[in-house]
Amino acid sequence: MIVAKRTRPVSERFLPSFLDSAGSLLLQDFMRPAVEYLIKRISATFLISMKRFISAIKQKGTKRTGEGVMKLRSGWSVEFQTFGAKEVLEITRLPQALLRLWRQRGYFPEKEKGRWAKYDANEIASIYLLYAFSKLGMAPSHAAHFAGDLAPDLLFFATLSVDGACEFLGPPSEVDVMRREFDDSFDLARSVIEPKDERRYVVSVHGSAFERIGDLNDMINSEASEYFSCIDLVAAGRGIAIRAQRPLVTFRFSTDQAEAPKARRLSHGQT
16 A cells, blocks of 8 residues: 655754754743744745745746837727716715815826816726725825726726727728727727736735735645735726726727727626
8 A cells, every 4th residue: 555655844844853953942832833933934934935936937927018019900999988076986986075175285186177087997996006005004195106007907807807998990891800809809908998017916024115016825724824915906907997987998999980880899807
């Protein structure tokens, strides 16, 4: 009969000899549980740090800087749709009092011709993140910088997560080709939105600085993190796209033929 040999963790292999070394007055029986817990936590923390380092290397190739991505076909242009203040409140779930306060503090667009500017899809993503970070305990003045940097990443997921998040307008043949290109890969969305990082989660462990990770399983399975704060950009993007109730981004084909037939197609969700 073949018996599988169990590999003991580092803490079990080296802990007994360390604890049982003669001459140490500090390591009495009442200290042993505390020292065992401390060494196991250090070992687990080191393990998760190494896994995060490896994950970051693997994810490096998914960070986009705008180089080598698909360009729009000739004749096409892109518009980020704009939304009024009432729509912004519904999409971001931001209380009206906070919208007014943060607008006065300069976090949002300034007045234009006596009226508050409308907000485009990228600004809505920034507002959503500002509110999310504030609910996680970050001061809005500090969160504004992070929200602005992460907004393209959130909008990227929003345009891909729900049917109808993007619309295509123009001659039927051109529209069908463009929508097919959009639905077949992420490249067209990347070229338009230009996300900086495509990792899904923004996480703060034990109150530390927020960082991006692609998979929560390694952190959870290591049991090194007793509590953490997290923003799921895919889920957040899906919520934004659903509550918007109309396309966030419009692809429009320009033609000189005024009477040419025109079609409207909606994108399909990919995430």
